[in-house]
Amino acid sequence: MKLKFSLIALFIFALGFAQNKGTITGTITDKDMNNETLPFASVAVKGTPNGTNADENGKYSLSVQPGTVTLVFGFLGYETKEVQVTVKANETKVLNQALASTSVQLEDVVIEKTVNREKETALLMDQKNAAIIKQSIGAQELTRKGVSDAAQAVTKVTGISKQEGNSGIFVRGLGDRYNSTMLNGLPLPSNEPENKNVALNLFSTDIIQSVGISKTYDVSQYGDMGGANVDIISKEHTGNGKLNVKIGSGLNNQAFDSNFKMADGANKSGFYNVNTPTSTKEYQFGTKWSPVTESNPVNGSFGISGGKNFNFKDDSRFSVFATANYGNGYTYKKGSQKNVTANDEVSTDYYNVNKYEFSTKTTLMANLAYKLDAKNTIKLNSIFVNASKSTVGEYDTYLGQGDARYEFNRQTLTQQNKLFVNQLLGKHDYSERLDIDWGASYSTVNADMPDRITNNLVRQDSGLYTFNTAAPTTNNRYFQYIDEKEYAFKAIGNLKVLKGEDELYKGKLSFGYNGRIKSRDFEATQFNFRVGQAENQFIDKNNLDSFLNASNQSLTQNVPGTFYITTSRLQSLKPFTYNADLSVHSGLANFEHNLSDKLTYTVGLRAEKVLQELKWDTNIPLTAVTPDDAKIDKVYILPAATLKYSVTEKSNLRAALSKTYTLPQFKEKAPFRYEGIGENSVGNPFLKASDNYNVDFKWEMFPENDEVYSAGVFGKYINNPISQVLLNSALNDNTFVNAGKSAYVAGIEFEMKKNIWKVDDVTKQTLSFGINGTLMYSHQELDSKKVAQETNGTLSVNFNDSSDALQGASPLLLNADLTYRIESGMFRPTVSVVGNYFHDRIYSLGSFDRGNIVEKGIMMLNFVSNTTINEKWTLGLTVENILNSRIRRVQENQSGDITTYNYKAGSDFSLSIKYSIF
Template sequence: MKFKFLFLFIAFLFCTFGFSQNKGKVSGLITDADLNNEAMPFVNVMIKGTTIGNATDMDGKYELSADAGNHILIVSFVGYETVEIPFEITANQTTIINKAIGSGSVKLEDIVIQSRANRANETVLLMQQRDAIEIKQNIGAQELSRKGVSDVATAVTKTTGITKQEGSGTIYVRGLGDRYNSTTMNGLPIPSNDPERKNISLGIFSTDIVEYISIDKVYGAAMYGDFAGGNVDIISKDFKAKSMLEFEIGSSINTNAVSEDNFMLQQGPSKSGFSNSDIPNNPLNTFSFKNSLVPEKVVPFSGNIAIRGGKSFDIGEQGKLNLFATAGFENGYTYKEGINRSVNAQEANLKSFDQKTYSYNTSSTGMFNAGYRFNQNNKISYNFLYVNSSSQVNDEYKGFIRDIAENNNGLIRRGTYTQNQLMVNQLLGAHKINDRLEFNWGTSFNKIESQMPDRTQNTLWFNEAENGYNFAVNTTTDNHRYYQSLSEDEFAVNVSGAYKFMKDASDSFKGKLTLGYNGRFKKRDFEATQFNFNIANNQSTTVVDPYNLDAFFNGANFNNGFFTIETFSGNNIKPQTYNGEQNIHAAFGLVEYKLSPKLTTVIGLRAERIFQDVAWKTQIDNSGTNESFERNEFLPSLLLKYEVNNKQNIRLAASKTYTLPQFKERALFVYEDVTEVKVGNPFLYPSEDYNLDLKYEFFPENDELISFTVFGKYILNPINEITLASSTNDISFINTGDSGQAFGVEFEIRKNIFKLGAEDTNKLSAGFNASYMKTDQELDSEKVRDETNYNINLTDTKAAFTGASDLLLNGDLSFLKEWKESEASLMTTVAYSYFSDRIYALGTETKGNLVDKAVGTLDLIVRSKINKSLGLNFAAKNLLDPKIERTQENTSKDVTVLSYKKGLFLSLGLTYQF
């Protein structure tokens, strides 16, 4: 038996040796003919009629082993012409085949949406994630299109551990909200469009301008240190094909809005989203307000239109100029009704309303970019982006108002129009000096203008004796018109140089040293004027029509003394103001070193000099005051990547960062909403953050992923929004305790369930990600009283972070059918998202925390190509139409303080490519 086994083993060795002796190799370099023969990573290279194949590496290189003989090499990439190259393999030798491929006559949709150059393809981004040293997640234009995502705010919620605050573009990363996150575009910072927010609303960015979105949840020294949750980097379109022109038109409805017979908006603002309503001349002595207080009825059907085009020009032997532009407009109507309450710890009403909200939003986007590549090693590009967004809201609150309408007979009508204009200008350069030395730079000048012209609010109560409504006259602010403007300019510069060292025997470098400088300089000017209408005593019982208040508030009644107009300064029209200035100078260094063939480390150190000054002159501090601070921050970071094999990675990251307070949070300015009032805190100071991540990744195929992450954060002196112990229950921003921590796990899987077909394609794929976390922070009322002038009594001594859900889920199932001959296709995607309960605001004065209840949403997206030019798309979103609820967790029971449904959103769109 032993002899038989030995004989078989020897025979096997001979066969194996003989077989290997009949083998040879083919290797080479694949380059991009459209980009001056730049190396192309992730290109599919296969030997025809076999299963032998692989993708090119980051340097465009490949190597395959096959039997000796004649073969055909197939080189393919989405958006490029497939090339077949006959060749011969000789035993024990390597055949070299280098090939440049181009886009050629491939259909335009593939070039624009899926080409390697624009890095919008899901597979390409996933492979880049596999090969990168950094820990990050990317979501590209192809995936956004498949999931029917139309704005960046919704886009980022499709990634692990991220949710969006209801009714806004504010996101939470791993339970950390606006103050802990940052936003950049092409690596350069962009300003906020909201005086209450650090980050710009991501909802104003149409995905038409996006190549891909990069989400960094792990800090590196090349990033600004004001970071704890994550950084969202919007990478703009970078056109590199020959030419394209595309036109799109669509229509959409909200089922709540179209079912409302009387959809009413305030008069005055333009439906285009471009309006100008300056403070009238001499408003204290002459009634000269332009906008009417009579609402107008509109038909709530909305739509969108867009045009996109690009062209490339060869200049000289190596030069190439790429131009791309897009312009679009979209609008939308929404309607919701439900309850909106404010109660104390004993559940007694402070305000209790049945609320109706009629909303109309617009977004106009224009983008132009130009990229000029001198040669393979030198490129400069210019990006211009203009976004005009508007929001028009007509709110009606009916019910209980303490001291005014305690028989549930109150009515507040509030009309708010907001217009934001963002302009982004960026100039970027990338230069490869030689094989060792690279130099990159970028500079930007951005400007944001935010206007809230002529917000109107009127408070009334129903007088049964008069069988009609009377004006509330408790305070002059019960009836007012309000003007607010914000202007912020920001200049930024990034400069970095990288030097590779220690070349090994395979001509690869083991190390890289990167040194750089970042500068960020911004100034904000904010002013607000409120005109309060003081109703004369003899007019307090006058019956008025709440839907025709122009009949009372007009020039004739003003001249007759029925009412007077004043500001918080009496007869002085000077606005309340606050101004902010913030300058950051930063130097950083990174050392990347390959400790072994499988283990790579990146050690970073960043030094920042921070200056922030806020000055104000407001109704609660009319003397004019300013507060400033300067800080030096030293921020180390460490990253380790262990490549188990070419399909598996283990990564570890650790860092220190900080969190700055914002201008509005430190200015003694009061902002009044219907159910809450916010005031700044001059004593607010930065938090310190310590971050740790451990991640495992497995890539079964190029377009598949399984990953598991464990993370932790420790925050010193965390900042929260809390209610002050005051007669008006103002909300302010406070360092509420000594420390807080967050721990969690994340899981993600992308998998092809099946893929069939040779000529035509049938593919079913699924994606799922989940995040589970626990957050906890200390709450110390005595600490707050010692550090500020504010008297607060926090209900609890510990709580979770505001905005943090324990559980987040995202899942999608997509089916793709392609007909190659007719160039037609059909893709259907079902997407589901869920977040569990999360704290909206911390409880004070024995009141419980305000908690946003769990919500799950389901969307259906269908995208089709009828032929190579014509496309038809359909989307049905929020199919489950869950109830949006907020409760106050009082000792006796939970009290619902907010409740409504959003309705379904249906859209139909048509695209045509010339």
């Protein structure tokens, strides 16, 4: 009885204590944006842990002890505001607060540096108020759609798709060479010899605050952009101290059911230390020729992240955010490949192909920000990413017409890409009218292929195997290394001008400098094993090391039962090399003017001095070609203009015009043969840059702060477009050429984010639907004589037609998602079904009566769910590629389409658990 009485008394006391508190409520707004609401801003009682965040409408409510308290209002990128308020017991007081941005913002004029935000509603507000045409996808939307990295993020944006087996993206049909990638407004180097841009899948969502995609050009960007500029904004810490731990696991259903194979020596950590042999007279290879079997192909991941603010006097603040993540994955593809001749004959039929891939990714990031005062901020950002792959590809094929024997090919390789980015950024407000935004970065890339193993065996009538000795290169080991360094700088001033009668400035003049200097050193060495087989000597394809070993090596050629080693330069250990350098120095000026409450325009001009140089010593004997033939030395004058008309408070009409250019990639110009099984590529040093002329018109409406409708048309005219094409070669080589004089792309785009059903009660339930799509037409001229003339006859192509569509240009792209979420309460699930589709597109242009190779359209369907429980736990479940869509390429020949690439990759299942320690 006493216990019962005590509990009742305690309850009454607690209830009375709670009722004696007061409540402060209100709306937080953006002072410089016509008092637009400021979603998710913070408000706290100074000197206490008592605080909260505003909702998506900028509204907040905070319970406080009776008396006089000091409230601290804040938001990243805005000046902190302290307000004293007196509250009585049981009183509810309304206190609205406007915050001013620390960056230059004009009423209804573009925000040059968008405030860092993660919420969809905040990013949509930025999109609505900006004068330029842009789109962003933030951390909230990335989580909702089950996006694990920046590569997946950009494919959720209208008009963007990704090519299977390649880290590059296509924007409105324009591939990797037409795009550019930045981190916090500074350019990133490439980590792959195949691409101009860094692999976006290196950047996991753990380090991403948002990803901005600009499909129209403005002069703040580098001019080497015809498709889009992708700017990854790294996470910074805001609010209270945080520390999160996350673990995950999963599997690929095909990999789990297979007898999974990995390269010998494949390190589960993803870090390798394999040295190139220094002699052909000694056997110095530390890993086995034959792969090993993985008994437990289950994916795993682990991550930890956290941050904290340190507040000092005079409003200065130091914040730190750091994260460390590791993940691995197993995938398995089973299918077939073919090479087809001009006579519709299959020259090589890999009728049974098995591809195994084990990948890892380790990410470390530290972000430090020091706010000296309300007008000066300095940031230091460092990111290290290590990505590795171990792949095993096994190919069975017929040896040749009239020969009953079979051929077995195996290629095993390890890859390790290390990217290290260091940035120093600053923002300074020198007066009410003038601010300076500056930055510098130093980035390094080590993209290594420390051991690629290629074997070619012949299966005899007896079913036993012998080495194929038709050529000295049929059994080889290949080592490739890339060292790339890049320095980048920016210094941009923004000056407010044209003060109006309302004391607000109506214009802004931006001016400044951008520069980047990058260099790449490439080297490759191949060791060829010339086998001298004894009569009736057979080999186990899964134990090649019983023959290819130190004791069996001979220095005498063609000794039965032994082998000897040569290199691609016979006995010389000197590697094949190319060295590429690029420097870009730019001056820019841009004027923005809020002509009226409804009309805003920008006009800008950028001048870029571009110097690209290349030197090589490779396996392509182009004796008539000199480094001067590969040199690009040019000044580009790049104008850009935009127009925005606010039809209503919630809808805009926009237009944009610009000129840009497209530089060839280093790999596309370097005369080096990159060899794979069934497909090679060769660079073209005569390749020229393209000039691009761009136009966009767009209408957009924002019915609610988390909804958008938009539609637009766009067009691009390209001088000297660059395309991939088949060479007249027995080796099935592709090369890159300025295929014709001109090309153009035209299309329409639409986007809709709509709440189908919404309940604004305590639970805040929402059922929303999103869809975006692009319908486009592309056309380019094809001129074989032009190619021969521009390459001095060193490259021979013979296009089948005088015109065709652009390589990579899919006429239809669609993205859609259906999401149900609960945003309040102890149990807050978010469940999404996400779909993507692209229609058929050209993979490589045909020539010499061999038709185009076309990548067939694919429908992808994913299921994503994340559930937050009690603010501490988050559970995630994802199923990717539910339909197990077939990946297929066909060659369009006269007798009909012939399938040249045909695989299924299986479905991926993953489960994750995140715990917030505090």
